[in-house]
Amino acid sequence: MNSEKIRRLLSKRRTKDLIFYCLLLAFPILQFCIFYLGVNFNSILLAFKTYEGNDVYTWGGTVNFATLFESFSLLTVYRVSVINSLKLFFIGTLTGLVCGLLFSYYIYKKAFMRNFFKILLFLPSIIPTIALVLMFKQIADGAIPALMMSLGITAKGLLANPDTTFGTIIFYNVWVGFGVSVLLYVGAMEKISEGVVEAARLDGTRYFQEFVYITVPLVWDTMSTFIIVAVGGIFVNQANIYAFYSDGAEEYVFTIGYYLYKETVKTGAAADYPILSAFGILLSLVTIPLVYAVKYLLGRFGPTTEERRRKVEE
Amino acid sequence: MKKIYGKLCVLLSLVFMIAAFSACNREQGEQVRADQTQLTIGVFDGGLGSDWIYAIKEDFEAKYADVSFEEGKKGVQLRVSPSRSFTQTGMEGNIDSFREEVIFAEGANAQYFASRDKFLDITDVVTSPLNYDFVRKQTSNGGESVTIESKMSATQQDYFSAIGDRYYALPTAETYYCIVYDIELFEDNNLFFAPDGSFVTDASATRSDGPDGKAETTYDNGLPATYDQFFALCQKIVDLNKNLIPVMWGGNVQEYVSSFMLAIAADYAGVVQTELNYNYNGTMTEYITSFDGDGNPVISTDPEKYVPITAQNGYELYKQPGRYYALSFIERLTSNTAYYNYLTATSASFTHKDAQGQFVMSKYYSSMQRPAMLIDGNWWQSEAKSVFNELVAEKGDSASAQNRKFGIMPIPKVTAEAGDYTLLENTGYIGFINGNIDSSKIDLAKAFMQYCYTDKALIEYTKTTNICRPVSYEMGDAYDELSSWGKTMVDLHQNADFAYQDSSSTIMQNYSTDLWYSPRLWYSVVNGKTYTYPTTAMINDSVSAKDYFNGLSAYWTESVWKNKFQNV
Numbered sequence: 001m002n003s004e005k006i007r008r009l010l011s012k013r014r015t016k017d018l019i020f021y022c023l024l025l026a027f028p029i030l031q032f033c034i035f036y037l038g039v040n041f042n043s044i045l046l047a048f049k050t051y052e053g054n055d056v057y058t059w060g061g062t063v064n065f066a067t068l069f070e071s072f073s074l075l076t077v078y079r080v081s082v083i084n085s086l087k088l089f090f091i092g093t094l095t096g097l098v099c100g101l102l103f104s105y106y107i108y109k110k111a112f113m114r115n116f117f118k119i120l121l122f123l124p125s126i127i128p129t130i131a132l133v134l135m136f137k138q139i140a141d142g143a144i145p146a147l148m149m150s151l152g153i154t155a156k157g158l159l160a161n162p163d164t165t166f167g168t169i170i171f172y173n174v175w176v177g178f179g180v181s182v183l184l185y186v187g188a189m190e191k192i193s194e195g196v197v198e199a200a201r202l203d204g205t206r207y208f209q210e211f212v213y214i215t216v217p218l219v220w221d222t223m224s225t226f227i228i229v230a231v232g233g234i235f236v237n238q239a240n241i242y243a244f245y246s247d248g249a250e251e252y253v254f255t256i257g258y259y260l261y262k263e264t265v266k267t268g269a270a271a272d273y274p275i276l277s278a279f280g281i282l283l284s285l286v287t288i289p290l291v292y293a294v295k296y297l298l299g300r301f302g303p304t305t306e307e308r309r310r311k312v313e314e
Numbered sequence: 315m316k317k318i319y320g321k322l323c324v325l326l327s328l329v330f331m332i333a334a335f336s337a338c339n340r341e342q343g344e345q346v347r348a349d350q351t352q353l354t355i356g357v358f359d360g361g362l363g364s365d366w367i368y369a370i371k372e373d374f375e376a377k378y379a380d381v382s383f384e385e386g387k388k389g390v391q392l393r394v395s396p397s398r399s400f401t402q403t404g405m406e407g408n409i410d411s412f413r414e415e416v417i418f419a420e421g422a423n424a425q426y427f428a429s430r431d432k433f434l435d436i437t438d439v440v441t442s443p444l445n446y447d448f449v450r451k452q453t454s455n456g457g458e459s460v461t462i463e464s465k466m467s468a469t470q471q472d473y474f475s476a477i478g479d480r481y482y483a484l485p486t487a488e489t490y491y492c493i494v495y496d497i498e499l500f501e502d503n504n505l506f507f508a509p510d511g512s513f514v515t516d517a518s519a520t521r522s523d524g525p526d527g528k529a530e531t532t533y534d535n536g537l538p539a540t541y542d543q544f545f546a547l548c549q550k551i552v553d554l555n556k557n558l559i560p561v562m563w564g565g566n567v568q569e570y571v572s573s574f575m576l577a578i579a580a581d582y583a584g585v586v587q588t589e590l591n592y593n594y595n596g597t598m599t600e601y602i603t604s605f606d607g608d609g610n611p612v613i614s615t616d617p618e619k620y621v622p623i624t625a626q627n628g629y630e631l632y633k634q635p636g637r638y639y640a641l642s643f644i645e646r647l648t649s650n651t652a653y654y655n656y657l658t659a660t661s662a663s664f665t666h667k668d669a670q671g672q673f674v675m676s677k678y679y680s681s682m683q684r685p686a687m688l689i690d691g692n693w694w695q696s697e698a699k700s701v702f703n704e705l706v707a708e709k710g711d712s713a714s715a716q717n718r719k720f721g722i723m724p725i726p727k728v729t730a731e732a733g734d735y736t737l738l739e740n741t742g743y744i745g746f747i748n749g750n751i752d753s754s755k756i757d758l759a760k761a762f763m764q765y766c767y768t769d770k771a772l773i774e775y776t777k778t779t780n781i782c783r784p785v786s787y788e789m790g791d792a793y794d795e796l797s798s799w800g801k802t803m804v805d806l807h808q809n810a811d812f813a814y815q816d817s818s819s820t821i822m823q824n825y826s827t828d829l830w831y832s833p834r835l836w837y838s839v840v841n842g843k844t845y846t847y848p849t850t851a852m853i854n855d856s857v858s859a860k861d862y863f864n865g866l867s868a869y870w871t872e873s874v875w876k877n878k879f880q881n882v
Binding site for chain 1: 843
């Protein structure tokens, strides 16, 4: 076979490969163009338009932003929603992170009934949200007051009592988020070199020390990802409140994500789209730098896996 | 062990696959009759159900049994397709793909879809005599010679023909929020009022004339005429010490109570003043200016101080006295935890169906607290069908919806001044022909739509659902066949005034949910906190009616209103 023939054959194969790659990528790229670029581009445009009726929008300049800034001082909903979103983020992320890591470590160390806990923690992730919320409501507002009653204590349910409503919602969200986080943390922990752990053991390291000085640093990248994703979702996390209350929640449990969601999906929301789009842009302006700042800080001050591994090995 | 897990996984996957495929293959409802033309009727799968279509189906099919609509086929088969998609949200963007030819939807805005050419023009159906046959193109000698239009009120005619003087949809259900009461419980415990204002001493004793002050309208006789009497009744129920709850509602549907409060406000204000809240075109003649030293509202009725209402100043309507009286009614109700289901009244796990179940079943189960009254929609009895069926299976026919005695408690008046009832009819119950209908079925669909509004079909509708269609018709002898609940529905249909939420005003068309959906109509700022539901504010934080009322105007300031409702 002469070199000309080989070159032609390779070129033919390259063309076929190219066609294959193009076809493979065409669908996701098309999806990205329509459902990300198209939708977001339209929503950015909407922020600068006003609704005239019958699906007609006209150019309105920055009027929606002016209205929005005025509304911030007129309505309590924005303040309450921001506070709740931040509460949900800090408490939810912190609790989720700490408990997720501890449970994962327990499973990773192949402790007693680890598989049972693994299934138990992952179960909420595979049950449909509505069914799970329904069950949770029955427990929080049905079973718990009944249990208290049988002990001679008259008490309202955890969701019915306004003092515990939002806390209960945070708990629910942490609980349903466990499955995914535990799965990922365990996956990351199982990648830790057996040699490193054994060496630490020979040096007399106890479980707590192993967890703090070896495990956590070596799953730091996974933790960082969770934190960054949580920061990115601060203002879009509707915390399953819609599943709990549909669009009729009391304002004291609103998060920004819930507020935006319920206003967008309500019947005949077309007239509100411009102002909601403007709000979305403002939130993006806050979130995007925040995400990059957190990403930078986690990278700057957190131990990188390589560094940590090197230190441990030394 | 791993092998067992593997086998188990395969087995489970197979079970799920078989279940999924069998669901895909299943025909909805009855078998398709291949030798007939099918007309698919979509019905919102909610409280009212679709039994009413089955009640008229046979008759309509028989009417066209000998007509061929498609080659090789003779006759028609009505196929009922219940779905929860037949709402505004479910239909927006999806209606073009719906295969149902005629649809009865809930919570849908007729003008929204009509203006986007999604509904078929049915002007001929509405304006032709009912004895005109759209299939055979002829008018019969018998039958009804009136039109559907003539059965509609002037307000309905205006609303449904607002787009180019053409009709695209029809109103389908007369629904409103109310208090349901257990007549048997009232009779057994002498809970009716005597003419002198005391309670009757036996079930056959003469009763008071009720809130309307008319002895001849027997459906409200003996019922509390004023707020004071209503709460005296609640107290008497508590004092009986028989494990009774005066009033109950579903804790996870606070909007039911909020909607009921709108009904209270409407009954106080009357049709014209109530409809201002939807058409934003008229004059507000009565409003609260302040509260006196005793906490009583100071109401302005001075004609020189009337307030013209437009879409620009709708916030002024939050000063209407009816709202305050509705709040004061709920304040008095929630001020005593024995008057209502305190422990479940705000519980997210206690649904309206749970409340209905307890209301219906507690007569037979002494361990259950028995509610004397229930706040719900007037369609509740259809919704509670399965509960009644269970009871019939267990306790016999006397426990059926037909034989149990329930009545509507007309809203008591603020003062002893008697007056007619104004009911606030819910919006969004509409019937229409899908705009994407195959041309070969248009006449058939029109014939069915028309048939639904014949007296015969209207009577069947009421007999099946125990509520009325919002058009005028007489029940005749069929009235006696109705359950006691159905009878009161007909009584009120004939005697009450109806205020409509439907309006073609620009503000209502662009912002309908914000203006008719009750949770959005009771926003109130009290001590810097915004409440959605008066009930939770009063139960959880002991907010007074006066503070809540003032909070309505504190929320809906001119700036907030103008920021919210733009280009109206």
